[in-house]
Amino acid sequence: MKFCSECAHPVALQVPPDDNRLRHVCQQCGTIHYQNPKMVIGSIPIWEDDGTTRVLLCKRAIEPRYGYWTLPAGFMENCETTAEAAIRETDEEAGARIALQPLFSMMNVPHVHQVHMFYRARLLDLDFSPGTESLEVRLFTEGEIPWEDLAFSTVSRTLQLFFADLAQSRDGNGFGFHTEDIRKPEVRR
Secondary structure: OOEOOOOOOEEEEEOOOOOOOOEEEEOOOOOEEOOOOEEEEEEEEEEEEOOEEEEEEEEEOOOOOOOOEEOOEEEOOOOOOHHHHHHHHHHHHHOOOEEEEEEEEEEEEHHHOEEEEEEEEEEOOOOOOOOOOEEEEEEEOHHHOOHHHEOOHHHHHHHHHHHHHHHHHOOOOOOOOEEEEOOOOOOOO
């Protein structure tokens, strides 16, 4: 950030009074510009048929990770709830109608200033098609998922946790809520 969005004067990085972090502070009007993590919200849309569970994945038509598979998800918009964001993103990316179920995972991704949240969801029908940000959408069983071609570690980890909970749910245990920190691997020199 170089200029204040309130008065257009230059900003400088400094620790404001009664704060403990560097912030962009306008040198003219004194406005403190806080920068906070972005919320990425999505769903784990499933279709169950004859005891087989399939998950709907989208092949990305945009960067980052063009051509890789992901769960339908994207940035939360102002004035919407996380549930509304999950439903909207699933419709936008996969053209799919879902019944939202409880929140399943929350992944903190501090190195890119994001928090990823995924809701479990049930597809209402099989009438889905790629949106403008997807090349292809299709259903996968656990064994069919292209694990090496998943776009993001948050998606991979969420799917691993989902299928582990799914197996436990068949033994009478329910689905849990999972939270993890996904940190960028340190580069060893």
